[in-house]
Amino acid sequence: MEFTKGHGTGNDFVILPDPDGALDLTPRLVAALCDRRRGIGGDGVLRVVRAAKHPEGVALAGEAEWFMDYWNSDGSYAEMCGNGARVFVRYLLESGLAVPSGAGLPVATRAGLVRARVEGEDIAVEMPRPRLGDPAAAALGGLALTGTAVYVGNPHLVCALPAGLELAALDLTRMPDVDPAVFPAGVNVEFTAPGEPVAGTDGHVLMRVYERGSAETLSCGTGACAVAAVALRDAERDAGTIAVDVPGGRLTVTVTGDSCWLAGPAVLIATGEVALPALRP
Numbered sequence: 001m002e003f004t005k006g007h008g009t010g011n012d013f014v015i016l017p018d019p020d021g022a023l024d025l026t027p028r029l030v031a032a033l034c035d036r037r038r039g040i041g042g043d044g045v046l047r048v049v050r051a052a053k054h055p056e057g058v059a060l061a062g063e064a065e066w067f068m069d070y071w072n073s074d075g076s077y078a079e080m081c082g083n084g085a086r087v088f089v090r091y092l093l094e095s096g097l098a099v100p101s102g103a104g105l106p107v108a109t110r111a112g113l114v115r116a117r118v119e120g121e122d123i124a125v126e127m128p129r130p131r132l133g134d135p136a137a138a139a140l141g142g143l144a145l146t147g148t149a150v151y152v153g154n155p156h157l158v159c160a161l162p163a164g165l166e167l168a169a170l171d172l173t174r175m176p177d178v179d180p181a182v183f184p185a186g187v188n189v190e191f192t193a194p195g196e197p198v199a200g201t202d203g204h205v206l207m208r209v210y211e212r213g214s215a216e217t218l219s220c221g222t223g224a225c226a227v228a229a230v231a232l233r234d235a236e237r238d239a240g241t242i243a244v245d246v247p248g249g250r251l252t253v254t255v256t257g258d259s260c261w262l263a264g265p266a267v268l269i270a271t272g273e274v275a276l277p278a279l280r281p
């Protein structure tokens with residue numbers, strides 16, 4: 001089967017073109033593809049399927065030709081993936097499956113319709129507007145934190161580190177402890193620290209993330225949107241632009257009255273053939 005490998009600020013994906021939804025994509029196959037030793041390796045899989053050919057995309061088929069079928073590397077699937085959407089759009093454009101649109105290129109996702117545009121070298125996607133929830137607890141080793149739950153189509157918990165503690169000091173080799181009663185479907189946990197002022201923005205935040213279904217990643221687009229929403233709330237602003245630095249680079253989130261745009265690099269690095277039977281354990 002043909003595949004393309006791509007990433008957005010180091011959040012990497014195996015892209016599978018499957019326009020007619022003919023591929024029997026299972027959790028096991030996704031996990032095997034994402035295996036960094038026995039497979040291609042990735043934080044997740046993006047299946048490129050016509051909205052009309054996917055049961056979860058068909059309702060949006062009148063508005064978007066393509067459905068982003070996103071899966072985490074452990075074989076679970078998620079409602080939304082911000083970097084995935086940006087890489088998905090890069091793939092559509094470079095493979096000629098779509099052309100840039102002034103009105104924004106529509107893509108169907110499990111969290112609804114998103115629109116994308118090319119901004120110079122970057123791809124920007126209009127995400128679901130982050131919805132702030134209640135305070136919630138997280139623990140990492142001996143560190144107990146209270147963060148803010150945020151929904152960006154998928155669930156997040158944004159935790160600011162206490163002053164004096166460096167992001168680099170965190171051990172994110174295991175999932176932070178959270179209350180499963182508060183997050184019954186699991187949660188992506190972001191840890192943040194303030195960054196130096198960045199020209200042209202209203203704030204700058206440094207972030208690391210432990211993703212539901214993928215462990216620590218170099219970047220999380222929906223996580224960056226969640227972090228930006230908390231930064232704006234803390235600054236008592238309804239709108240603004242926040243630079244979010246992740247281990248894989250910089251994302252820029254712009255929140256206005258009713259929209260949230262996520263922008264940053266989205267790169268395709270390789271195309272090849274994968275022998276699916278060889279992957280199956």
Ligand SMILES: N[C@@H](CCC[C@H](N)C(=O)O)C(=O)O
Pocket residue numbers: 011072077078079080081082083084154155188211212213214217219220221222223
């Ligand atoms: N890396 C993604 C988020 C992927 C989904 C997440 N792991 C979940 O299960 O909700 C992004 O860029 O947003």
